[in-house]
Amino acid sequence: MAIKYPIPDIQVNKKSNVRTHGMLFENSLNLSNEYYLMHNVAIIHKKPTPVQVVRVDYPSRTRARISEAYYKQPSTTDYNGIYRGKYIDYEAKETVNLSFSFKHIFDHQLIHLKKVNEQGGMAFVIIYFKKVNEIYIIHIADFLTLMQQGLKSVTIEKAKEIGKFVKQGYAPLIDYLKAVDEMFFDNSQSK
């Protein structure tokens, strides 16, 4: 069941030998979600990375030490929860380029987001373009349309055109729910 862990842009922290890919963006998102939670705005959590545990040792009665395990392919997306009474679900991605290549997102994650959209949930992809320090959310329906058009990636210009810009600040660091408001609440057009 062990698979190649296919997230792009992986950096290995040489000291502890633990993966630290995409940490700044992910941590900032997590902090923003903590802020939303504390202020009763939304309840959104990152799902733990799935791990296939093969061997566990018990060096003491109360402590279990996993001594062999492998990363598994996640079955859904990174984040989900509830906002303004509605189900919210998204995948967070970042790129060092000025376009985000579709090969860096799993088919089953896209299918999951498509189904969420069909069931009436809010489903999107949030992309951090590191080079220009800009963040956009793109509705899953629009994201899939690009793929169906045969495109291989979404450029930052395209993200600007079809997505919603996400403002960065201090509290929260990434105020993406403002963009969610614009996308899913301000105009009541359904996709």
Added chain:
Amino acid sequence: MAIKYPIPDIQVNKKSNVRTHGMLFENSLNLSNEYYLMHNVAIIHKKPTPVQVVRVDYPSRTRARISEAYYKQPSTTDYNGIYRGKYIDYEAKETVNLSFSFKHIFDHQLIHLKKVNEQGGMAFVIIYFKKVNEIYIIHIADFLTLMQQGLKSVTIEKAKEIGKFVKQGYAPLIDYLKAVDEMFFDNSQSK
């Protein structure tokens, strides 16, 4: 960050030395959720068990082997997703006794479910009473009321009285969304 993994009723599979607590109930729930997913009834997934990874080896370029990790306390509940356009969130528990002791559920999980309820989501605890092979769902508001009354556990009689009975069958094995219909949709009383 390593903690004692506090789930009751843990059995260690001697052969592989991997925890297999509550497998039948959990696996049956997971299969039921797969059934619901396949039939476009609901999108509900079990969250992966959170693991604190300390050391990763790379025996080959493509394979990462976690060689030291510890179980972490989950920050939320086991299951969440979307059903009938609404956010759904629950914790699954089982007991060999005829009452479920409140010490086997985390405070922060109860707080999480309480918040979900306040935000308009469907939040409950699903309990499998192994001895009599009966399953009930209990609304988080009712669950918390029992605790506030100073009770130390919920008996099966109480579960029968305040909860909804969950029918078992073949497809799905545990048809708990029927009970969810009764609890959250048939009467429109809010709690």
